[in-house]
Amino acid sequence: MSTQEQAKLEHQLAMVFDLNKCIGCQTCSVACKVLWTREEGMEHQWWATVNTQPGRGTPKDWEQMGGGERGGVPVPGHLPSREEFGGGWEYDLDRLFYGGKGSAETLRPANGSPQWGPNWDEDQGAGEYPNAYYFYLPRICNHCTNPVCVEACPRGAMYKRPEDGIVVRDEDRCRGYRFCMEACPYKKIYYNHVRNVGQQCIFCLPRIEQGVAPACARQCPSRLVFVGYLDDESGPIHRLVNEWKVALPLHPEYGTAPNVFYVPPLSPHRLAPDGSIDTSAPRIPVEYLERLFGSRVGAALDKLKAEIEGVRGGGSSEMLDTLIAYQWHSLFGGFTTDPAELVRAEPANGGE
Amino acid sequence: MEAKRLTGALSDPGASAWAQAAVEHVALSSAPLADQPSRYARSSWADRRYGLVRDLRIQAAHDGESFYLRLEWSSPTREARDAQENPFSHPLEGPDAFPDSVAVMFPSNGDAQLETKGCEGAPVEIWRWAEGMPEVVEDLLATGLGTLRPADGGSGLWARSGAKGSRWQVVFGRPLACEQDTPPRLAPGASTLMAFAVWTGANQERAGIKSYSQRWLDLALER
Numbered sequence A: 001m002s003t004q005e006q007a008k009l010e011h012q013l014a015m016v017f018d019l020n021k022c023i024g025c026q027t028c029s030v031a032c033k034v035l036w037t038r039e040e041g042m043e044h045q046w047w048a049t050v051n052t053q054p055g056r057g058t059p060k061d062w063e064q065m066g067g068g069e070r071g072g073v074p075v076p077g078h079l080p081s082r083e084e085f086g087g088g089w090e091y092d093l094d095r096l097f098y099g100g101k102g103s104a105e106t107l108r109p110a111n112g113s114p115q116w117g118p119n120w121d122e123d124q125g126a127g128e129y130p131n132a133y134y135f136y137l138p139r140i141c142n143h144c145t146n147p148v149c150v151e152a153c154p155r156g157a158m159y160k161r162p163e164d165g166i167v168v169r170d171e172d173r174c175r176g177y178r179f180c181m182e183a184c185p186y187k188k189i190y191y192n193h194v195r196n197v198g199q200q201c202i203f204c205l206p207r208i209e210q211g212v213a214p215a216c217a218r219q220c221p222s223r224l225v226f227v228g229y230l231d232d233e234s235g236p237i238h239r240l241v242n243e244w245k246v247a248l249p250l251h252p253e254y255g256t257a258p259n260v261f262y263v264p265p266l267s268p269h270r271l272a273p274d275g276s277i278d279t280s281a282p283r284i285p286v287e288y289l290e291r292l293f294g295s296r297v298g299a300a301l302d303k304l305k306a307e308i309e310g311v312r313g314g315g316s317s318e319m320l321d322t323l324i325a326y327q328w329h330s331l332f333g334g335f336t337t338d339p340a341e342l343v344r345a346e347p348a349n350g351g352e
Numbered sequence B: 001m002e003a004k005r006l007t008g009a010l011s012d013p014g015a016s017a018w019a020q021a022a023v024e025h026v027a028l029s030s031a032p033l034a035d036q037p038s039r040y041a042r043s044s045w046a047d048r049r050y051g052l053v054r055d056l057r058i059q060a061a062h063d064g065e066s067f068y069l070r071l072e073w074s075s076p077t078r079e080a081r082d083a084q085e086n087p088f089s090h091p092l093e094g095p096d097a098f099p100d101s102v103a104v105m106f107p108s109n110g111d112a113q114l115e116t117k118g119c120e121g122a123p124v125e126i127w128r129w130a131e132g133m134p135e136v137v138e139d140l141l142a143t144g145l146g147t148l149r150p151a152d153g154g155s156g157l158w159a160r161s162g163a164k165g166s167r168w169q170v171v172f173g174r175p176l177a178c179e180q181d182t183p184p185r186l187a188p189g190a191s192t193l194m195a196f197a198v199w200t201g202a203n204q205e206r207a208g209i210k211s212y213s214q215r216w217l218d219l220a221l222e223r
Ligand code: SF4
Pocket: A140, A141, A142, A143, A144, A146, A147, A148, A149, A150, A167, A183, A184, A185, A186, A187, A188, A189, A200, A256
C-alpha cells in the first residue's frame, strides 16, 4: 500500500491483549470458530488461535515461514501445508456412545492420526522444574498498517477499509492464488478449497458496524482484550500503546506494523535449589520476550513493575486501573452494544 | 494453423479422429518477472524457477457444428506423481496445492495486446481448464492484467480431458454459432489469433507465474 493510500485512512481499529490475564481457555478461539468458520472448506480455519509460548504455534513453526518485509523489501514466504496446520479432526460420536462397544471404544479422531493441530503443544512451555515457564499468546490477523497481504495480491482483491483500517477481501475478486497467504508473516490467512478463496479474521466487521465488540474480545472471561480506535486519544488503546508504552506489537521486525498489541507477561519468581526465592533473574528470560516483542519489552515490563510497586506502597495507578478493567465495558472503546439486543435482519439470500 | 473440417468423436481427446488433424508445437517461455503486478511476486519468485512447461502440442478442427481445440503437454506435476494413480483422484484441497492448468486466449480486435491481456476497449477472451475434482472449465474476459472475470456466458464452452502417462490431453469445444457477442468468431472460413499459457501445479504456478507463448498464433477454420 502506498503512503498516499495510507494517508486516506480516517481511523485505525486496534486491539490490546493483556497477556498477564490470559488463562488459555480458548473461549476466544471457539467464539470466533462458532461465529465465522463452520462452513465446509473451513475445517482447519481458526482465525483466532491461542498458543503456549515458548512453542511452535500454529501453523507449526510459523515464525520460520518468512513473509513480511525487511528494509522495505518483501521477504519470500512459505505456504503452510495441511499437515502444518493440522486439525480439522472429526469424531464419530455415534459410534462412541451408541456403537455398543462400551469402554472398548475410545474417543479418537475418525479421520486418521493427526500429527499437529492448532493447539498441539499446549502447556509444554520451556525451562526445568521448579523454574519451568510458559504463557499464552492469543493471535488474530493484525490488520496491519503495512498489509503485505494486500500488496501481494495480483488481483487487488484485498484492501484496508479507509474508515477503520480493517483488512478485508472481496471474495468475488479473489481467485485463490494465495500470494497473500505466502506474504503474511503471521500466517493468519487460510485457504478455503471449497470456494477457492483465501479467508481471514475480519475484525468481526458486521458486529463493529452495529457497535458490538468482536466476539473474541467480548467473550473473553478474563476481560483482557481491549478494542477501539488507536487514534482515540482518550481511549485505553491509545494510552496503553502510545502514552504508557506497555502494549507492544508481536514481531515488529516483520515490517507490517501490526495493530494488535500485547502487554507482555510478567514472570513469577525463580526458585533457588534450596527452595528460596531467587530474584536475580526473571523466570521468563527477557531475551525470549525480546525475540517476540522487540527491544522495548524490557522497558514495558519495568513500567508495569514500577506501577505495581507504587500501588503496593499505597499509591494509585491509572494504568493498572485501566488494565484491571473494573468496568467490563471500559474494554470496548464504545463498541458496547449487546449483540443479543440487535434486531436480526434476514440474510438477503435467505440464508443459503 | 488450419482447423480442418473433420468427422469423428472430436470431443474425446483420445479419439482416433485426431490423427487426421495437423499438429503444431508452440514454444512456451516463463512470463516475465517484471510483469508480475505485485512487488511480493517479483521478489519472491526472483530466485525460483517457473514456467516449467516449454512445449505445447496443438491441434484444431471443426465438424460444421462445433469447434474443437486439442492441447497436449508433458506435465512435471504428473511426472512427480505416482504413475499408477488415477489422474483425476489427486487431492488438491491442501492450502499449498495448486492444479495443473492450461488456457487459450483470443483477442477481440487488433488493439488487444498479448503481454497485457487486452486493455479497455479491446478485451481478450480466455478459455481455462484446470485439473481437479471436479475439474474447472472457465470462460473468462480480461481487459488488462489483474482484470480476469467471467465472460458473459452463452458461448457454450466445454472441455474434456484425459491423461496418458505424464501427458495431459485437453479438448476445448464450442458450438460454431454462439450467442456471446465477444469474439472469437469461430465459423467456417473465419480466422482469429490465439495465445497460450500453462501452469504447473506442483511448482505452485498460478496467476502470472506461468509459461506462455510470446506470439499470437494464426488460426483459420476450413470452409
Ligand atoms: S496479519 Fe497478515 S493477513 Fe493480517 S493484515 Fe497483517 S499481513 Fe495481512
